[in-house]
Amino acid sequence: MSQYALRLPESLKLAAKRIAAADDTTMNQFFVVAIAEKISAMETAQFFEKRAAGVHAGAAQLAWDKIGSVDAVPKDTWTQP
Numbered sequence: 001m002s003q004y005a006l007r008l009p010e011s012l013k014l015a016a017k018r019i020a021a022a023d024d025t026t027m028n029q030f031f032v033v034a035i036a037e038k039i040s041a042m043e044t045a046q047f048f049e050k051r052a053a054g055v056h057a058g059a060a061q062l063a064w065d066k067i068g069s070v071d072a073v074p075k076d077t078w079t080q081p
Helices: 010-022 027-053 057-068
Strands: none
Touching: 010 027
């Protein structure tokens, strides 16, 4: 485990302290979770950007066309209003 001195505006410190207390946790734990959530969100976005970049639009459309040709619910189970 490593340490990092964080310079934080007083208003953010007070808000973090208030929220951590309401959540019955420490400010350190609050900051660790907040940083982990931000990293997760950014890495998830990058993952999907990379996946989208490798997609061939024609192949994707062919797949959608196959799915779209089958009724999601068989017509004999449809109810009329």
